[in-house]
Amino acid sequence: MSWLEVENVSLAFGGLKAVDNLSFSVEPGKVFTIIGPNGAGKSTVFNLICRIYDPLEGDIRFGGESLLGARPHEVINHGIARTFQNIELFEHASLLDNLLIGRFRHGRFSPLSELFFLPGQLRQELEHRRKAEEVIEFLDLEGYRHARVADLPYGVRKKTEMARALVASPEILLLDEPSSGLTTEETDDTAFVIEDIREDLGITVVMIEHDMKLVNKVSDKVLAINEGRFLATGSASEVQDDPDVQAAYLGGEAA
Numbered sequence: 001m002s003w004l005e006v007e008n009v010s011l012a013f014g015g016l017k018a019v020d021n022l023s024f025s026v027e028p029g030k031v032f033t034i035i036g037p038n039g040a041g042k043s044t045v046f047n048l049i050c051r052i053y054d055p056l057e058g059d060i061r062f063g064g065e066s067l068l069g070a071r072p073h074e075v076i077n078h079g080i081a082r083t084f085q086n087i088e089l090f091e092h093a094s095l096l097d098n099l100l101i102g103r104f105r106h107g108r109f110s111p112l113s114e115l116f117f118l119p120g121q122l123r124q125e126l127e128h129r130r131k132a133e134e135v136i137e138f139l140d141l142e143g144y145r146h147a148r149v150a151d152l153p154y155g156v157r158k159k160t161e162m163a164r165a166l167v168a169s170p171e172i173l174l175l176d177e178p179s180s181g182l183t184t185e186e187t188d189d190t191a192f193v194i195e196d197i198r199e200d201l202g203i204t205v206v207m208i209e210h211d212m213k214l215v216n217k218v219s220d221k222v223l224a225i226n227e228g229r230f231l232a233t234g235s236a237s238e239v240q241d242d243p244d245v246q247a248a249y250l251g252g253e254a255a
């Protein structure tokens with residue numbers, strides 16, 4: 001089983017240290033949640049893991065192997081998929097087509113087999129469709145299969161983004177604020193979905209989240225950061241009871 005390890009990682013934007021000597025590790029098969037006030041550095045941590053940014057120092061390993069040599073589009077080949085705080089989908093394509101694009105990692109493209117649609121190509125195509133349909137069923141998205149993403153209600157688009165990440169069959173799923181913009185009912189549904197992703201699909205979840213009800217419900221372990229630095233880690237209640245965490249939230253806007 002793979003572990004995700006972030007070790008002494010730092011990143012600055014100009015004079016601002018967005019991530020400051022941060023270390024943590026994620027156990028396989030768990031839901032690991034990163035919390036912190038606005039601007040704490042949470043999304044930057046995801047962007048570092050996904051290789052959008054190069055850390056100034058430190059290492060990020062998955063399954064013992066450093067990710068620092070990987071380019072952003074190669075991170076998926078290491079078994080890491082993500083969703084974004086602001087949904088990033090092909091708005092004018094159908095839900096199904098967005099999922100088929102999400103299967104990119106599994107494609108072996110040869111111009112010849114594409115041109116003549118050789119048996120291997122057909123098998124691959126069928127396998128992509130099978131996986132997409134499996135995820136559509138898993139997330140109860142059957143009714144929206146052929147709808148244009150731009151026409152979908154916000155909550156369904158959010159779920160579609162999760163589906164797009166899941167069709168890549170990742171080992172780790174990074175969820176950036178899965179509840180943001182959702183109604184209370186949709187957030188409750190998201191909690192069940194996250195539990196099913198861990199239990200039924202065996203996928204490790206690393207989540208950034210502000211909604212403490214959702215955090216308390218699904219997290220096996222929580223990490224609190226502020227100003228890019230480690231504050232506390234432990235169970236959701238341990239972290240919320242930590243005086244440094246409470247001071248950080250009182251110092252800024254409560255999340």
Ligand SMILES: Nc1ncnc2c1ncn2[C@@H]1O[C@H](COP(=O)(O)OP(=O)(O)OP(=O)(O)O)[C@@H](O)[C@H]1O
Binds near residue numbers: 013041042045
């Ligand atoms: N591309 C960038 N250029 C300059 N500064 C940035 C950039 N991205 C983030 N920052 C700054 O780095 C700090 C950390 O930002 P980040 O988005 O990681 O915080 P966050 O914890 O995800 O915040 P939120 O909860 O509001 O989404 C903030 O001060 C932010 O303004």
